Amino acid sequence: MTATLPPTSSPQLEAPLAAPRPALAHDWRRIARMGSIAAFAQVFIALSNMPVALDGRTMVKPVLSLGYLVLLILPFAAGYRQGHQTKLEGVTQHAAGPNEVVGGLACGMIAGGGLSLLAVLLANFDLRDPLVNWSPILLDTLTFGNAPWFAVVIWLAIGAGAGASGGVLRLLGPRSRRATVTMVLAVIGAAVLESLMVDLADGLRLEALTDRLYAKRGGVTWPGALVLAAVSGGLAVVGRGRFRTARARLANLEGAKRSRANAGLILAAAAVLIVLPLFAGKLTNELLANVGLFVLLALGLNVVVGLAGILDLGYVAFFAVGSYSAAVLTAATSPKISPEMPWLVALIVVVVITGLVGLFIGAPVIRMRGDYLAIVTLGFGEIIRLLFQSDWLSGWFGGAQGITLIPGANIFGLTEVSGTDPRRVFYLVLAFCALAIYVSWRLERSRLGRAWMAVREDETVAEAMGINTVNVKLLAFVVGAILGSFSGAIFAAKVGSVFPSSFLILVSIVILVVVIFGGMGNIVGVIAGSAVLIGVLGGPKQPGLLAEFSEFKLLIYGALLVWMMLARPEGLIPSVRRTRELHQVEMAQDAWLRGQVDGEDGGGGDPQPTVQP
Amino acid sequence: MTDVQAATGPAAAAVRQPLLETRRLSVEFGGLKALDDLDLEIYEGEIVSVIGPNGAGKTTLFNAITATVESSDGDIVFEGRSLLGLDPNRVTSSGIARTFQNVRLFANMSVLENVMVSQHCRTKQHAFGALLYTRAFRREEAEIRQRAEKILEFFGTRLVGYRMDQPAFTLSYANRRRLEIARAMATQPKLILLDEPVAGMNPVESAELTGLIGRLRDEWGFAIVVIEHDMGVVREVSDRVVVLDHGVKIAEGDYADVANDPQVIEAYLGKGAGDP
Ligand SMILES: Nc1ncnc2c1ncn2[C@@H]1O[C@H](COP(=O)(O)OP(=O)(O)OP(=O)(O)O)[C@@H](O)[C@H]1O
Ligand SMILES: [Mg+2]
Numbered sequence: 001m002t003a004t005l006p007p008t009s010s011p012q013l014e015a016p017l018a019a020p021r022p023a024l025a026h027d028w029r030r031i032a033r034m035g036s037i038a039a040f041a042q043v044f045i046a047l048s049n050m051p052v053a054l055d056g057r058t059m060v061k062p063v064l065s066l067g068y069l070v071l072l073i074l075p076f077a078a079g080y081r082q083g084h085q086t087k088l089e090g091v092t093q094h095a096a097g098p099n100e101v102v103g104g105l106a107c108g109m110i111a112g113g114g115l116s117l118l119a120v121l122l123a124n125f126d127l128r129d130p131l132v133n134w135s136p137i138l139l140d141t142l143t144f145g146n147a148p149w150f151a152v153v154i155w156l157a158i159g160a161g162a163g164a165s166g167g168v169l170r171l172l173g174p175r176s177r178r179a180t181v182t183m184v185l186a187v188i189g190a191a192v193l194e195s196l197m198v199d200l201a202d203g204l205r206l207e208a209l210t211d212r213l214y215a216k217r218g219g220v221t222w223p224g225a226l227v228l229a230a231v232s233g234g235l236a237v238v239g240r241g242r243f244r245t246a247r248a249r250l251a252n253l254e255g256a257k258r259s260r261a262n263a264g265l266i267l268a269a270a271a272v273l274i275v276l277p278l279f280a281g282k283l284t285n286e287l288l289a290n291v292g293l294f295v296l297l298a299l300g301l302n303v304v305v306g307l308a309g310i311l312d313l314g315y316v317a318f319f320a321v322g323s324y325s326a327a328v329l330t331a332a333t334s335p336k337i338s339p340e341m342p343w344l345v346a347l348i349v350v351v352v353i354t355g356l357v358g359l360f361i362g363a364p365v366i367r368m369r370g371d372y373l374a375i376v377t378l379g380f381g382e383i384i385r386l387l388f389q390s391d392w393l394s395g396w397f398g399g400a401q402g403i404t405l406i407p408g409a410n411i412f413g414l415t416e417v418s419g420t421d422p423r424r425v426f427y428l429v430l431a432f433c434a435l436a437i438y439v440s441w442r443l444e445r446s447r448l449g450r451a452w453m454a455v456r457e458d459e460t461v462a463e464a465m466g467i468n469t470v471n472v473k474l475l476a477f478v479v480g481a482i483l484g485s486f487s488g489a490i491f492a493a494k495v496g497s498v499f500p501s502s503f504l505i506l507v508s509i510v511i512l513v514v515v516i517f518g519g520m521g522n523i524v525g526v527i528a529g530s531a532v533l534i535g536v537l538g539g540p541k542q543p544g545l546l547a548e549f550s551e552f553k554l555l556i557y558g559a560l561l562v563w564m565m566l567a568r569p570e571g572l573i574p575s576v577r578r579t580r581e582l583h584q585v586e587m588a589q590d591a592w593l594r595g596q597v598d599g600e601d602g603g604g605g606d607p608q609p610t611v612q613p
Numbered sequence: 614m615t616d617v618q619a620a621t622g623p624a625a626a627a628v629r630q631p632l633l634e635t636r637r638l639s640v641e642f643g644g645l646k647a648l649d650d651l652d653l654e655i656y657e658g659e660i661v662s663v664i665g666p667n668g669a670g671k672t673t674l675f676n677a678i679t680a681t682v683e684s685s686d687g688d689i690v691f692e693g694r695s696l697l698g699l700d701p702n703r704v705t706s707s708g709i710a711r712t713f714q715n716v717r718l719f720a721n722m723s724v725l726e727n728v729m730v731s732q733h734c735r736t737k738q739h740a741f742g743a744l745l746y747t748r749a750f751r752r753e754e755a756e757i758r759q760r761a762e763k764i765l766e767f768f769g770t771r772l773v774g775y776r777m778d779q780p781a782f783t784l785s786y787a788n789r790r791r792l793e794i795a796r797a798m799a800t801q802p803k804l805i806l807l808d809e810p811v812a813g814m815n816p817v818e819s820a821e822l823t824g825l826i827g828r829l830r831d832e833w834g835f836a837i838v839v840i841e842h843d844m845g846v847v848r849e850v851s852d853r854v855v856v857l858d859h860g861v862k863i864a865e866g867d868y869a870d871v872a873n874d875p876q877v878i879e880a881y882l883g884k885g886a887g888d889p
Contacts, residue, residue, distance in 0.1 A: 442746065443740060446738070446754070447733060447738055447743070447757070449743075450722075450733075457722060462719075462730075463700070464679055464705060465705060465710075465733065465734075466705035466731065467730070468700070468734075479740070577722075580721040584720070587783075588783065
């Protein structure tokens with residue numbers, strides 16, 4: 001157990017607030033700048049065809065489609081953001097007031113103005129040649145079927161409204177703000193999770209509930225949305241304090257009690273995951289299985305990147321080797337190896353093969369550092385795919401035609417796991433995820449895990465402290481490879497065929513984004529990252545809950561990644577260590593303000609803080 | 614170049630094998646000879662100070678011994694075996710540990726973890742032990758922890774208690790230097806190389822650490838080579854002082870001899886570095 005210094009605001013920072021600023025006292029240049037950035041982004045989104053393509057997906061029944069929702073977010077965000085005040089020692093903090101609302105309104109209006117301008121241009125010019133989405137349909141979407149001038153007015157108004165509500169959010173106290181945010185998120189979440197909820201409700205015989213909540217042709221109904229908002233808002237107000245104390249109590253538990261509590265939580269999560277699929281239909285199970293496959297991959301990559309700090313951009317290679325070797329060993333259609341093995345036996349061979357490939361690729365790569373290493377792994381990832389695709393080895397791997405008719409995974413003759421029954425696939429994936437979690441968890445807390453940490457911190461010093469950095473890093477590479485091969489072997493049995501095109505560089509990138517987005521080095525974070533990105537947006541070829549997004553998936557991945565790097569580089573659910581790495585200075589400052597500094601006098605072991613004036 | 618080697622060292626030096634010996638060791642950076650034909654012997658149980666003006670090649674000597682930089686000529690012999698060509702980690706596991714002049718801790722690891730991880734080359738449980746959670750694995754983990762705590766206790770109350778679980782970057786400058794020494798001790802060496810261990814400390818801390826250096830030898834049995842600019846510390850701890858200038862050994866002997874050596878005085882004053 002390591003003591004953490006969460007970057008909490010300390011009492012010294014919360015000086016009494018100064019009076020609200022006058023309504024019109026703004027840095028107008030800043031507002032114009034933020035507004036125009038948002039306006040540009042709006043135009044970009046519109047021209048990317050998102051509003052039109054996503055208009056088919058209803059979020060709240062008569063009023064809001066996903067297409068329009070994506071156009072509301074930016075003016076709102078700009079309106080909220082413009083009221084941000086820098087929190088620093090010696091900088092006056094003003095109380096929120098009409099100033100925030102006016103600023104938000106102005107900012108949002110400029111943002112909306114982008115679309116107004118676009119509507120006018122759409123009506124008068126034809127730029128279809130370079131801009132493929134420059135179309136009457138887009139104009140129609142922007143004008144709501146009216147004349148262009150209507151679009152000009154309405155988007156200024158919508159922008160102003162969204163921006164102003166962003167400003168209003170600043171007026172609310174922390175409690176009501178939390179409640180409001182929870183309410184909005186609950187409604188959007190319910191809309192996003194619609195197919196999942198309906199599917200589960202079917203299994204649980206709760207159709208009555210979802211029938212009320214969701215409209216016939218998709219989308220949350222008005223009354224449903226209101227009730228949901230009321231309930232979630234109420235829960236947020238009532239539950240928040242309790243939730244926080246419960247979490248604080250959990251964090252403060254000592255040794256044995258703490259691990260018992262953790263074990264309880266894990267068991268509860270496992271129970272849910274085992275029971276849930278029983279009530280879920282095919283679609284949900286398919287989704288869960290896909291998410292599970294990526295969790296498995298992400299856990300493997302997490303050992304390499306998160307624990308040992310080796311930036312591997314070619315991780316898909318091991319997924320591919322796992323898939324192909326399982327396919328060759330089990331499928332009758334693969335010519336070279338004749339006695340076909342049962343899946344479980346083949347898996348042992350697959351592990352050995354992937355481990356060897358990991359060693360083989362790792363040995364030259366691991367001696368490099370940083371950027372060089374990343375580039376070389378990228379190259380190896382492609383080389384492996386090209387080998388599978390090549391005519392030279394097509395006798396083994398079928399070239400571009402791949403290997404088809406791969407039988408399902410036979411588990412001790414008990415069941416046959418194949419793509420036709422996604423529930424069984426999910427259970428198989430779950431079992432291997434459990435294994436992967438166990439492996440990462442145990443290794444992280446061992447001599448080897450500490451050595452990985454040291455290598456990540458400072459390779460030269462780790463070497464000088466007697467750690468054989470080459471061996472240690474190679475081992476991380478191999479462990480990661482083997483975990484990835486599990487996912488590959490399951491993938492082959494699930495899909496029933498493997499093609500080189502399933503193992504594009506893109507897969508490596510997506511797995512890496514999942515790990516970074518979720519929280520590098522943290523098992524729970526990695527799982528959360530897969531659930532959010534793969535489950536909601538979808539994997540490289542797998543549809544997510546928002547299947548409409550599939551066209552824009554990469555755009556959104558990119559945007560999320562950029563935003564994450566700026567706002568929360570440690571990821572969704574960060575590991576303690578990663579947070580330390582990225583926020584050393586802030587934490588040290590916080591510790592200083594709390595008086596927990598380690599004074600130069602040494603101060604002995606006494607935890608008595610000496611507060612500096 | 615004066616050679617005063619025979620006059621010094623423990624009485625038995627003539628018959629005893631040196632623990633560490635450099636023979637005509639040279640290190641070149643481009644055209645610059647950072648070390649030039651250096652002969653040096655360190656005996657078991659000795660505390661030797663290496664002094665010299667800035668840029669004299671003191672740190673380079675440590676780097677060469679620990680294989681951090683490549684020596685261009687000569688030989689380094691430790692316990693009768695040459696260290697040349699070994700990787701830094703093999704040098705450490707053969708029994709030489711060091712600290713760094715510009716403190717280089719594993720900043721985001723806890724104080725305890727810093728010391729635990731440095732026992733890597735003295736422990737052997739591998740991945741399978743950890744995965745199967747064998748008894749041998751658990752025993753070794755417990756031992757690693759105990760040893761780490763024992764080492765940290767050597768520094769009094771400064772690195773134990775709540776501080777043990779804090780990340781190393783929260784430590785004060787003096788405590789970072791102490792932790793570096795703790796980490797070196799954890800590799801269970803026969804010889805410790807300390808690069809300016811009291812730099813940046815106030816007189817009280819510096820006096821305390823000087824005492825600890827003595828105890829390191831007396832209680833833990835390490836031979837110690839220490840690079841130091843603080844002449845008070847040098848006089849206090851050293852059995853023998855070696856003076857380097859421009860990569861060349863210009864004097865060697867006990868403190869009084871060296872301090873009065875005209876060449877040494879010239880090397881320092883010539884550089885304008887003040888009276889030693
Ligand atoms: N890696 C390197 N590459 C090039 N030159 C180097 C390198 N390391 C050291 N030098 C040079 O070698 C000479 C000796 O440096 P060294 O660090 O050994 O001095 P020092 O005696 O430790 O000095 P100080 O008292 O300032 O620590 C210096 O001129 C330095 O610039
Ligand atoms: Mg130096």
